[in-house]
Amino acid sequence: MVNVIGLGYIGLPTALMMASHGVEIVGTDYNAELVATLNAGHTTFKEAGLDELFRAALDSGIKFTTEYQVTDTYIVSVPTPYDKFSKKIDACYVNAAVKDVMKVCPKGATVVIESTVSPGTIDRFVRPIIEENGFVIGKDINLVHAPERIIPGNMVYELLHNNRTIGADDPAIGEKVKKLYASFCAGEIVVTDIKTAEMTKVVENTFRAVNIAFANELAKICRHDGMDVYEIIKICNMHPRVNILQPGPGVGGHCISVDPWFLVGDYPALTKVIWESMKVNDSMPEFVLERIHDIMKEKGMTDLTRVGLYGLTYKENVDDYRESPTLQLLECQEKHLAEPLKVYDPFIKKDLVKNQYHDLDKFLADVDLVVIMVGHNEIKENMDKLVGKVVLDTRKACSLPGIYRL
Ligand code: SAJ
Numbered sequence: 001m002v003n004v005i006g007l008g009y010i011g012l013p014t015a016l017m018m019a020s021h022g023v024e025i026v027g028t029d030y031n032a033e034l035v036a037t038l039n040a041g042h043t044t045f046k047e048a049g050l051d052e053l054f055r056a057a058l059d060s061g062i063k064f065t066t067e068y069q070v071t072d073t074y075i076v077s078v079p080t081p082y083d084k085f086s087k088k089i090d091a092c093y094v095n096a097a098v099k100d101v102m103k104v105c106p107k108g109a110t111v112v113i114e115s116t117v118s119p120g121t122i123d124r125f126v127r128p129i130i131e132e133n134g135f136v137i138g139k140d141i142n143l144v145h146a147p148e149r150i151i152p153g154n155m156v157y158e159l160l161h162n163n164r165t166i167g168a169d170d171p172a173i174g175e176k177v178k179k180l181y182a183s184f185c186a187g188e189i190v191v192t193d194i195k196t197a198e199m200t201k202v203v204e205n206t207f208r209a210v211n212i213a214f215a216n217e218l219a220k221i222c223r224h225d226g227m228d229v230y231e232i233i234k235i236c237n238m239h240p241r242v243n244i245l246q247p248g249p250g251v252g253g254h255c256i257s258v259d260p261w262f263l264v265g266d267y268p269a270l271t272k273v274i275w276e277s278m279k280v281n282d283s284m285p286e287f288v289l290e291r292i293h294d295i296m297k298e299k300g301m302t303d304l305t306r307v308g309l310y311g312l313t314y315k316e317n318v319d320d321y322r323e324s325p326t327l328q329l330l331e332c333q334e335k336h337l338a339e340p341l342k343v344y345d346p347f348i349k350k351d352l353v354k355n356q357y358h359d360l361d362k363f364l365a366d367v368d369l370v371v372i373m374v375g376h377n378e379i380k381e382n383m384d385k386l387v388g389k390v391v392l393d394t395r396k397a398c399s400l401p402g403i404y405r406l
Pocket of ligand 1 (some may be wrong): 248
């Protein structure tokens, strides 16, 4: 049996996927409300194909509980935030989960860390916890790192098809865990050592952050000199060795906007490019605010209460708003002591911020300038409703004539 610890954005789909492929799974989470929701037959977030996967896993006998299980395999999938001051990883959730696993796990168990961690985190934090509990690593407890790689919005497909990395002290244990993931994963699974696996995951997300920062910097240069950044990126990407990502209103989510900081925190003297890239991405919400002010000036608009932000989530068609550019922009605007801008997002049902709407038509009726912060399908399918509005599209989601871009 496998006990999956942490039933969030990664742990839940992973547990469901394994269960629906014949692995006996118990999912554990300390959040009793979340466990009760799952036990009542409901998923806890929206994701393509997740509900169907949930049904299949229930049919295969998956269980959800707040209790840690006595079993032979644990998969730890809990958040890894960073310390905003030192930029270093905050491993408190991983540490707490491993401590709790140690209270119940028998000798011979394998502990797999799925959470993204900076290189050396397992050496610095996880190994000492296991040893303090009287276990000898490699003899009593096997330690493995199997970082997840799936992208919100396409998680179910990517769980099935993405290549994976498994880091283990002992290659034989790595191969054993590889078989477990191969129960559902059709991608190639590379077995390496733990520190290499830690580093590869952080490097993958850092590469994406730096590439987005480059696109964002290009957007600023092009805005300064009246060039079309999208056309330029499109043409450059026709070169066989160029692949520039898209500029946007900022970078959110719990991965691309977080993981590169781990490297800055641990290697401050060696991470000039990464540090500057993160700063560029973090500057984008303020850049959008400047664009709003410039457009208002050009149009002779003075009333900020007639400006509305479309989208609160960190990217299109997901309901996750962690570190979202819209929240960053509102925080930035607050500093200027203005009344918060109006906001609407079809994926956010609860009241999250001031001046939030839950109906697209009501929102549009109350604003003259619409800032598309997220390119949800909803707005792409309702572009006609934007006719007659001033539109700042930060995502190239809209193709109406006369709209403003970054
Ligand atoms: N963004 C841009 N321009 C782009 C692409 C993205 O501004 O061209 C923005 C998005 O709008 C969003 C942020 O970047 O605010 C991050 O979104 P994302 O879609 O790039 O990535 P995540 O955070 O949803 O998922 C990433 C993925 N990593 C890589 O592609 C290298 C995923 O595979 C990882 O599993 C995930 O991080 C994770 O959990 O680490």
